[in-house]
Amino acid sequence: MATAELTCQELVELVTDYLEEALSRRDRKRFEKHISGCPNCTEYVAQFRETIRLTGTLRDEDISREAAKELLAVFAAWKHDGS
């Protein structure tokens, strides 16, 4: 039985489900079939992956030296009280 093809507008809603392998076998096939014939959606998925990659690139640790010092002082005080 023929399955309805995904539209581009439908596909963009399924990218995370696709990447998380949460699509049914049938939907995964529809997704891949659409991608193989659609340069725009191929680019969209590439951008989605690039977004995930860039989001995960390392940040400078944003704990300030002062905050760390303060934290250690709190621990020291706590240890002292607790013993």
Add this chain to the structure above:
Amino acid sequence: MRLVEEYTPGMRRLALTFVRTPALADDVVQEAWLGVLKGLDRFEGRSSLRTWIYTIVANLARTRAVREARSVPLSSLATDDADDDEASVDPDRFVGEGHWSRPVEPWRQVLDAEARAVIDAAIATLPPNQAQVIQLRDIEGWSSEDVRNVLEISETNQRVLLHRARAKVRAALEQYLGDDGNS
């Protein structure tokens, strides 16, 4: 103290998705570490140490956000907003039967740090629950299971929130890096 150095930045970022001001986030992190120290002998190893610590952060930050009655509207705490209909891509970008109205242009090359500034700005404007999920999944690189445990949300909800967050971050990058219609 290696544990403190390793976890504190991430704990602070998670706290910031609830309370949104650095000073409050620092308070939450400090309180969380004290909670960890006091509760360590009650830690039963049913979850990983990391998940347990982050759960303490999430609970403290949530309570704090409600108490201060700021940043996190009660409505967004009460509902998971997974029922709302939010499009991943502006509907104007599609015509007819859901085809792209104009090509999806490749992005220009950019330094990671430059892109990250755009990404962090976009995440700061997300609804808190979306910010929390993308924070843990894509910034910290956690598994969906750990994220679900810390934030106490369902698998489906986690995926919906993650997708919305990513779609908005992608849109922000597109606006910054893509063809803005001038060419």
